[in-house]
Amino acid sequence: MARTQGSHSDITGPKVREAALRLFARHGYAAVSMRQIAGEVGVQAGALYNYTPDxxxxxxxxxxxxxxxxxxxxxxxxxxxxxxxxxxxxxxxxxxxxxxxxxxxxxxxxxxxxxxxxxxxxxxxxxxxxxxxxxxxxxxxxxxxxxxxxxxxxxxxxxxxxxxxxxxxxxxxxxxxxxxxxxxxxxxxxxxxxx
Amino acid sequence: MARTQGSHSDITGPKVREAALRLFARHGYAAVSMRQIAGEVGVQAGALYNYTPDxxxxxxxxxxxxxxxxxxxxxxxxxxxxxxxxxxxxxxxxxxxxxxxxxxxxxxxxxxxxxxxxxxxxxxxxxxxxxxxxxxxxxxxxxxxxxxxxxxxxxxxxxxxxxxxxxxxxxxxxxxxxxxxxxxxxxxxxxxxxx
DNA sequence: GTCTATAAAGAGATAGAC
DNA sequence: GTCTATCTCTTTATAGAC
Known part of the structure; x- marks a missing residue:
């Protein structure tokens, strides 16, 4: 809910990697969901797939x-x-x-x-x-x-x-x-x- | 499917621990399901809860x-x-x-x-x-x-x-x-x- | 003590609207 | 590029029959 639609590929990409880095380190890869990563970034889960195939x-x-x-x-x-x-x-x-x-x-x-x-x-x-x-x-x-x-x-x-x-x-x-x-x-x- | 009903508390308990040890080491705690552990032991998932609360x-x-x-x-x-x-x-x-x-x-x-x-x-x-x-x-x-x-x-x-x-x-x-x-x-x- | 069945929640990934 | 909605599958844990 934090954001409405918009185009932010240049900043969202790095933010996805940073959020994944932090969460994987803290909780472990298997224990972290794509929804959690999306939550940290401030987007919905589906949007992550613009930046990573999986x-x-x-x-x-x-x-x-x-x-x-x-x-x-x-x-x-x-x-x-x-x-x-x-x-x-x-x-x-x-x-x-x-x-x-x-x-x-x-x-x-x-x-x-x-x-x-x-x-x-x-x-x-x-x-x-x-x-x-x-x-x-x-x-x-x-x-x-x-x-x-x-x-x-x-x-x-x-x-x-x-x-x-x-x-x-x-x-x-x-x-x-x-x-x-x-x-x-x-x-x-x-x-x-x-x- | 491997077994029919029966009573095996004295051997099933250690087998649960051994299976968990092997699977957690290989795939990581978060990546291993109770069903996988049960499968290794040769019982259904629900039966594990006779040996561990969670x-x-x-x-x-x-x-x-x-x-x-x-x-x-x-x-x-x-x-x-x-x-x-x-x-x-x-x-x-x-x-x-x-x-x-x-x-x-x-x-x-x-x-x-x-x-x-x-x-x-x-x-x-x-x-x-x-x-x-x-x-x-x-x-x-x-x-x-x-x-x-x-x-x-x-x-x-x-x-x-x-x-x-x-x-x-x-x-x-x-x-x-x-x-x-x-x-x-x-x-x-x-x-x-x-x- | 183990089974089957199921509840309740959450997972990864995709489709189509905007 | 992001949203909402959803598909499909899997998860932990419990209930009740045997």
Whole structure:
């Protein structure tokens, strides 16, 4: 009832994605109805289908968008240097990037089950691409004798799990600043792979 | 259609829990219907209500059961020793316990959102209890000068996140045995908190 | 203890008016 | 581009027969 008819494709589209992001993160994909999303946007349920062919595509767009942004952001800011510097850069980048997008991160880790098989394959490949960034850094450090890591791929997954875990407890209003959290985690990561 | 009428309370009860565990882990709580659970058990949907007052209680029972077992298992096997030995024991215990119950672990981490507020508080308290076990070990090691950990509680969450991450990739049929995985992770954890 | 049947509500998606 | 209305299906949970 809030609005009468009108044309708002340029603003409604993003609003649909934002509402879906917020609601999927809070309640889970399966628990959120198209009517709830429409309610947040301020339109009726039928109007959503001007912006997405179906609910599944909405989820896939959010997850693929997040993974593409993550990888592009790393490629944009990563500067080739020695393994130790690259590892520090990766650690700080991961914490900062993920802390700014808690909802997208949450969805990308929690809603893999709700992707249909074709979409799942795409997202999994992107996740592996990102893990391989870190695994390659670790391998380079091992070759240079700076790191001691028996299984670079396993260590990469372990470090990423540790870093992503920040999102489960970090709050902007909390006792520790993000800069302090970065320091603490960089200290741990450095030691984890140390020679 | 599979069965005619009969009395099976002693076996149907556990089967309901097992089916819910499997289905919730695979598809997510919200995506699973009581009819699906009933189908797995081999009864009609209405019969489930002899074993659980509602779907929410089924989820809560699974999650609380898992957390209670986790804490009891640690208390049963933990032997008070020096911090380094306790840390190794915790590391190996965590990996072993969690690798044996991938479905319960998955549910306990993914379905927190789907607990009602009262149930959520209970599960969160149990999770904190478990985190504090590790935080206390780390504090003891810092006091003894064996560990260097600026924030024991943060480090505890970081280590637990790293260890729980094993469940996202470990498979019994995979290249690495669980014993090898234990060795790799113990090596990393030891270094992470090293003085 | 399980069945069948059903109540009451809500789901995803579409059609056609404006 | 959005609305209202609706189709069709599924949901949780309950009632009463056996």
């Amino acid at each position: 609910k599944q595509s909405l989820l896939m767009d959010l997850m693929k968008g997040h993974m593409d942004e993550l990888i592009a952001a790393w490629e944009h800011q990563s500067s080739a240097r020695d393994p130790m510097a690259a590892l520090e850069q990766f650690t700080r980048f991961h914490i900062r990037f993920h802390s700014k997008r808690p909802e997208a991160v949450f969805i990308s880790y929690m809603e893999l089950r709700n992707l249909n098989p074709e979409n799942f394959i795409v997202i999994e490949a992107l996740r592996r691409t990102y893990e391989d960034v870190l695994a390659d850094i670790l391998r380079a450090g091992v070759n240079k004798g700076e790191f001691s890591v028996p299984e670079p791929k396993v260590a990469a997954m372990a470090v990423i799990a540790m870093l992503t875990g920040v999102n489960t407890w970090y709050r902007d209003e909390g006792r520790l600043s993000l800069a302090q959290v970065e320091e603490i985690y960089w200290g741990m990561v450095r030691k984890t792979v140390a020679a | 779907k929410q209680s089924l989820l809560m029972d699974l999650m609380k059961g898992h957390m209670d077992e986790l804490i009891a298992a640690w208390e049963h096997q933990s032997s008070a020793r020096d911090p380094m030995a306790a840390l190794e024991q915790f590391t190996r215990f965590h990996i072993r316990f969690h690798s044996k119950r991938p479905e319960a672990v998955f549910i306990s981490y993914m379905e927190l959102r789907n607990l009602n507020p009262e149930n959520f508080i209970v599960i969160e308290a149990l999770r904190r209890t478990y985190e504090d076990v590790l935080a206390d070990i780390l504090r003891a090691g810092v006091n003894k000068g064996e560990f260097s950990v600026p924030e024991p509680k943060v480090a505890a969450m970081a280590v637990i996140a790293m260890l729980t991450g094993v469940n996202t990739w470990y498979r019994d049929e995979g290249r690495l045995s669980l014993a090898q995985v234990e060795e790799i992770y113990w090596g990393m954890v030891r270094k992470t908190v090293a003085a």
